[in-house]
Amino acid sequence: MTAEIISVGTELLLGQITDTHAPTMARILAECGIGCQRRTTVGDNLVRLTSTIRESLNRADVVVLIGGLGPTMDDLTRDGIAAALDEKLVREQSYVDELKEWFEKRGIPFSDNNARQGDRPESGRFIDNPNGTAPGLLVQKDGKTVIALPGPKGEFDPMAKGVVREFLERLGGGVIHSRVLRVIGIGESYVETLLADLMQSDEPTVAPYAHTGEVHLRLTAHGKTKEEAEAKLEPVHAEIARRLGPNLFGTDDTTLEQSVVERLRAKGHTIGTAESMTGGQLASRFTNVPGSSEVFRGGIVAYHVDVKIGCLEVPRELLDEVGPVSSEVAERMALGAKDVLKVDWALSVTGNAGPASDIDKKPVGLVYIALAGPDGVEVREEKYRGVREDIQRRTAQTALGWLREKLG
Known part of the structure; x- marks a missing residue:
């Protein structure tokens, strides 16, 4: 199963903010057994956004959109998804009523723009957002899955790492688990020489990449559960430790x-x-x-x-x-x-x-x-x-x- 991520917002294209959500989402997808094959950034333009969503749906099983779910006129993710799926937007009045009550309790004026957050594609449903007013979206149609999440970090993180991750774990039917081994004192080319046979393996895979003064080795395995994938990593980890000896100083986030x-x-x-x-x-x-x-x-x-x-x-x-x-x-x-x-x-x-x-x-x-x-x-x-x-x-x-x- 494959996925693509679309980050929405002209501010991203202009370099005014850094997209930290797409890497987070890519890791979550991978850990759920869904490979992210492409990440795209598109500005606040409905024609380009719609085209991008359609292209992603032609290539991937799952498309995740991040941002563009707010109440303003340049928040176009809802419209883009509906247009890409040839559907109309429908307004879920019960959600609008709840949202209006939320605003009134806080003495905040409620406008027609705010009501737009109650719109969804015909075949879609809302994903609850406990930390904001913009719900996420989930659409499953013709064997494809579209997920849309809000951009603010305090809203995106709990949703992506919580209910969305749980859904993706069920959808992917497995996990991809990775472990990073940290090496010092020898260069990347020599590490490759020492581990040449292990790097030919397809399961688990062993991939080196250089950092400042270090070489990192990413070990990756598939499994029905995290425990099954981890069990596949253990013998390879042990063999690498034997070959590299004291040059191997830590795993994952160990500095x-x-x-x-x-x-x-x-x-x-x-x-x-x-x-x-x-x-x-x-x-x-x-x-x-x-x-x-x-x-x-x-x-x-x-x-x-x-x-x-x-x-x-x-x-x-x-x-x-x-x-x-x-x-x-x-x-x-x-x-x-x-x-x-x-x-x-x-x-x-x-x-x-x-x-x-x-x-x-x-x-x-x-x-x-x-x-x-x-x-x-x-x-x-x-x-x-x-x-x-x-x-x-x-x-x-x-x-x-x-x-x-x-x-x-």
């Missing part, structure tokens, strides 16, 4: 910083940071983890050389001799942070994130990361390409991955 915090907590160790070109990103990622105060004592953003000298005790003579972007300075920053913050481990970062070479002619993308721990201090040099923000993110990711590796 690298969560993995690091868990390892620090298990060892009873503490961590502190000293950052220059990342401007506090490392510290921020630690504090994003609930309960990280057990292991993360604090961070120092030593962006200016005076702060490196005053807070981290980096000798001025060293800075004058080798410059702030150097392995020697990274090492002294880590040792200084370890001493000042009284921690077991200290990570330091210094480098040039661009956009231009620094005063010492150090190239953009040159980074030094130092890690001071119970057995001494180590420094590694990295060279990155990209814009400033990319270099900063990749540096923080590399630093966290290195610490995780050292924690074992």
Whole structure:
């Protein structure tokens, strides 16, 4: 069974708002065993909307429309569905009466435009909207299903994740369940080499895709129930874990910083940071983890050389001799942070994130990361390409991955 999603609204086409509902709906469809094969955005134009709905109905079994159910004249989803199905709109007076009573109780004027929300295609029925005045629509005709949901997030989310999902589960007759495995320390091409035979499988499927400093593997299986689909994933997950070993650090929403915090907590160790070109990103990622105060004592953003000298005790003579972007300075920053913050481990970062070479002619993308721990201090040099923000993110990711590796 296939589906298409149509997002309705000129504001979407103009880029004035970002469509976050279509991805949510696509995930729900997939989890109900219905594959979304196309997503379309159309403005508030009845001719184009009607044409788009007809085209989607020719291709797909299920068409989900999002938005355009409000009371104003440019809310055209009801009209578009009716026109695409060659039906008339009928007014459900009982709903209009309820809506009018709702307005009167709140002292809000009720207009003819508000009454339009009681209109539906002849063969359709309303989907209750407990958080708003615009009901959703469900039409089943000639083996096709059309669902329309309101655009406001507070109305869309409860309906899509509640009654609509329950309906789609019955309609799809099964589920598609996915699990994301998170990998660090090896590149996408090498992951593909290690897992080449598994990636040829049709059930479950294994698909890699790259993120900043990580590779994600999406495992997907079909089943009559979520439990049946999950059972198909387990042996493949176990085999991938065997092949990738410690490079596999988490599943689904597990972040690298969560993995690091868990390892620090298990060892009873503490961590502190000293950052220059990342401007506090490392510290921020630690504090994003609930309960990280057990292991993360604090961070120092030593962006200016005076702060490196005053807070981290980096000798001025060293800075004058080798410059702030150097392995020697990274090492002294880590040792200084370890001493000042009284921690077991200290990570330091210094480098040039661009956009231009620094005063010492150090190239953009040159980074030094130092890690001071119970057995001494180590420094590694990295060279990155990209814009400033990319270099900063990749540096923080590399630093966290290195610490995780050292924690074992």
